[in-house]
Amino acid sequence: MPEQTIRRVAVIGGGANDEHDISLASAAAVVRAVRALGLTAVPLTIDRRGGWQLEDHEPVLPARAIARLASCDVTFPVLHGVDGEDGAVAGLLRLTGVPFVGSPVRASALGMDKWITKLVAERLGIRTAPGVLVDDRACVERLHLEPPFVVKPTTGGSSNGVSVVREAGQLEAAIETAQSAGGAALVEAFVDGREVDIALFRDRDGELRAGSTLEIAVADGAVFDREQKYGGSAEFTLPARIAADEHAAIDRAARALYDTLGCAGVARFDFFVTADGVVLNEVNTAPGFTEQSQVPRMYAATGLDYPDLVAALLEASVAGVAVAA
Structure with missing residues (x-):
């Protein structure tokens, strides 16, 4: 990593919701990457009831957890679902004054609400399903x-x-x-089309960097469900088998949404490619983040491996490119 002040990285996983275990897997992967970069990882877990725990599962009061966060140079939250990616953790971390990886409160809250995301997208001229x-x-x-x-x-x-x-x-x-x-x-x-995703993050120099497009093999008339996502049966094609104009439309729509919503860190944008053009499915400002998750695969396909992706996100957060909202 380039010279900077990062030495201690707090990593938050878990959460009091039905994505608790998925978040723990993402957080464990980030901890491994942080340590591979030669930095000190400081894991913190939010249990299923909303309490805080240290790495050894020791329950602690929120004040002690905040003190632990404040002792770090940067925080990497990997919380999915309610009271995580909806802006709750972003608000908490902003008040600690410690830089953090990921979107601020407004972008997190807007991206979490699929109805509001549709309204924003359509205002930008991006098609969504009726x-x-x-x-x-x-x-x-x-x-x-x-x-x-x-x-x-x-x-x-x-x-x-x-x-x-x-x-x-x-x-x-x-x-x-x-x-x-x-x-x-x-x-x-129901949209009859191929599911194609793209991810974006703004690096320390302010450049918005895209990963490879990723196409998900889904049976006709089905959805990409939880079992496929986490059971290992999902089939991905990188880059997606789409035409140049379809790629351009996806990239353009994702960049417009990233900036309009006010995203920071990495966000994933899911689309359907249909015979009539590109249709937005949803936006995810806190996507799954294990080494085998979609977003790390997208960047690996462009030559940015998992530890380097984590490093780039950390660097961007301490460089202050995150949107303050």
Whole structure:
């Protein structure tokens, strides 16, 4: 790593939500990378009930956890889901005054809310699937959508609570499933297309750096679900098998969203490539971050391996390129 003041790096994992174990895996990978860079890693865990723990699973009061964070030069939070990537941890870390990797409060909160993300994207001229925020079935009927639908929570990740509805009679149960997984339910028209993702981060020099596009092999009529994401059965193609104009459209849309939302650190942008063009699926400001997760694979395909990616994100955070919001 270039000369700088980074010596101690706090790494936060866990979380009081259904992505706890996934976050722990991401945090463990970051700890390994930090140590491989010759730096001191200071792991902290938020348990399933929201309490803080040190590396040896010793429970500590929040004040002691904050003191531990304040003793570090930079923090690398790897919290997925509610009270993590929704801006909660960004707000806490901003108040500590310690630089941190990742998006600030506003970008995290906006990116976590799939409905708000759709509104922002469409204002930018980026297509999204026709959809509606629902409290009950009557909302969908007013939209005049016909099955198939995709029903998902407006907040949450890892495809928790996501269903494909092929018959109208399945809709009520799908809405209940989505609402139980996180807030209101979003009902969207099913998009027939290939899923292609791209990741971006702004480096210490202010350059917005893209990873390779990544195409996910998903069976026709299905969604990229939790089991595929974390069970090892997912098939990725890097770079995605898309035309130059499709790549340009994805890259352009992702950059517009990154800047408009006010992202910092790394963010992943998920699209569908259809016969009629590119359609945004969602934005993830705290994507999975093990060595085998999508984002590290994208950057590895461009020659930036996992430890170097972690180093670049740390350097950017201490250089002050993160958006202060």
